Amino acid sequence: MKVLLFGGAGYIGTHVALEFLDRNDTVGIFDNLSSGLRSNVNDQALFYEGDIQDKDRVLQVLKEGWDVVIHLAAFKAAGESMLKPIKYSQNNISGSLNLITGCIKAGVKNFILSSSAAVYGEPSYLPVDENHPKNPTNYYGYTKLCVEENLKWYAQLKDFHYVSLRYFNAAGYDERGRMLGLENNPANLIPVVMEVASGIRPNLLVFGNDYDTVDGTGVRDYVHVTDLAKGHVLAADYLNAGKGNLVVNLGSEEGLSVQQILDTARKITGKPIDAQYVERRAGDPAKLVASSQLAYKSLGWKAEHSSVETIIQTTWKVYQANQKKLEP
Structure with a gap:
């Protein structure tokens, strides 16, 4: 092809x-x-x-x-x-x-x-x-x-x-370590968590910890x-x-909260990863999770690599590989 x-x-x-x-x-x-x-x-x-x-x-x-x-x-x-x-x-x-x-x-x-x-x-x-x-x-x-x-x-x-x-x-990143290029100016949660762990950012802002979720923080797929x-x-x-x-x-069909990601990242990186809890952002839903049943039925697709541990481990390895470039 x-x-x-x-x-x-x-x-x-x-x-x-x-x-x-x-x-x-x-x-x-x-x-x-x-x-x-x-x-x-x-x-x-x-x-x-x-x-x-x-x-x-x-x-x-x-x-x-x-x-x-x-x-x-x-x-x-x-x-x-x-x-x-x-x-x-x-x-x-x-x-x-x-x-x-x-x-x-x-x-x-x-x-x-x-x-x-x-x-x-x-x-x-x-x-x-x-x-x-x-x-x-x-x-x-x-x-x-x-x-x-x-x-x-x-x-x-x-x-x-x-x-x-x-x-x-x-x-996450390729589990075999074949992709080491980091995104430029990332705005998503996990890269920001990694930047705090790497010492590039002073802390993580968590927008809201009073949602109706398992730990009060927002849940995403x-x-x-x-x-x-x-x-x-x-x-x-x-x-x-x-x-x-x-x-x-x-989607993975399973939601991960901001707190779950933060706790897992602290465990895997061994870094304290300072977080500050601030007001919710307007328009942010408490929870957003996919149904991927149609992808399974039509394509035979399902998420097989999407555990929080795999996502954080593979991402941290790439940040560690880029540590010298990231140092201020």
Whole structure:
């Protein structure tokens, strides 16, 4: 299989590439390196530098002939999307449409979208399944929903097929230690915890400890990045088998609280990891957990690497490997 990953030098893209390379598939990586790292690109992969907003460059690479295109090249910081909506509309919406139309012009019929649980907004019931109402509470989530809607239309109007994978919270690193590049300016909980453990940040801010949860802190569904990567391989096989279009959640179906992550990180790192408990953030739900039953039924996918211990251990190893670079 020939697979082209847009945004393949990023955190998730790198792990997706590894899963395809492990099967001896041909992997191409297209990335502008704005957040991805050239050092993340495996030597066995073909590399194309470019931006998804560059129509000519996108079409040039797509014309090389690919069985499946995977789109992981979106900006993903929900908070930033509310402050810089133009940046997100140009890249996440216009850039995505460039990829879709480029695929159709180049005759690439199979497309996998890296989507997000952000399309759902605040949960009206748990666990959140694919039929849950879509009411994004940030512009980032809206951009993902917008692209999904366009994919649905293009699939009806053209000889074009897609799988949209709605990630919950991606976490962890390759268990074999093959990916050592850290994300630039991480905003997610686990990287922030690791930065406190590494001495880069003075403390962790925990937003609210009075929720109706097991320990008062917010609960989220964390899925190991290797599990996500395997989901892309299964989605590619699904499309290549001509099974049609699909929209599925990829989550562990188990919630982890902020306190559970903090306690586990303290145990594994041996560091005190100072935490300050502050007021809740507006709009943060107490609990958000996925149903991934459709992914299991349609793709045979389930989370197998997503225990809190595996997530924290694999992440800490990478931070330890980068310790000298991280020291102020």
